[in-house]
Amino acid sequence: MATPLAADDEILAGRLFRRIQNFKSRFNEKIRRPKIGAFRPDPADQGELSVHLEDLVSQETVLAVMAAHPLLHFFGLCALDVAVVRAVMAGRSRVIYKPDTTDPQLGHAHVVLTNLDDDELQAVLLRHAHVLVEPQHLK
């Protein structure tokens, strides 16, 4: 049985989920891909980009939470492979377990990618993200 994760543990493998807001500035309808802003962390997060770890929450659960929430209802979802991200980042960003006690539904699966205030690293995520669900009714 795998050892339970503790806060600040580094994640080495698995799949991460990131929501895509339903704005035309966040999703390119022509090529059906996210835009770079979808991977830009809030300044208050000091370069840490929030994602959720599939090992701790299933895609179905994430989508069910989104479907039930009025803000998230039309958001999309993309996935990032941790091993791929780690390989292409080559140490410039780390994947760290950081449970969020303010989110009772998904907070136990909260993970961050560090150093994502760097636009170049945002573009790396853009390149390697797989769209699972496209955002709807783009504004």
Added chain:
Amino acid sequence: MRGPLEFVDPARLESHTLGMGDPVFDAIDRLATLAPGWDSYGAPAIEREALERARWCLSELRTRLGAAYREPEVGPDVGGGVELIWEPARGSYEVHALVGAGERFKVLVLRGDTLLTSAPAKSIEFLAGVLTRHLQP
């Protein structure tokens, strides 16, 4: 220290708020309705000063670029600012301008999913030059 858009005359900013019915200005105005947390990850509301600066940028670019001007996509930026995105009719370039309050005024150029440029915009002339270089048919 002067910010990149500090040369904006407040009287001229006021005149740009009169662009009612202009679809792009209206799109900028709608960003003011976004509540904090609009991105689901804790982003702040969009600052009024950023909305005014974005309006001013667009007015200046329309004047400076003339017939070469093309309207951008308008969206919120996680830093409480406005993101303006231009794409040429052909090709895979994207030019992003992040227009915020205070010092924040930044330009990104991407070709596909490759970042070519990430630079603070020193002036509206700088952004106009980037658009001229990358958006010509």
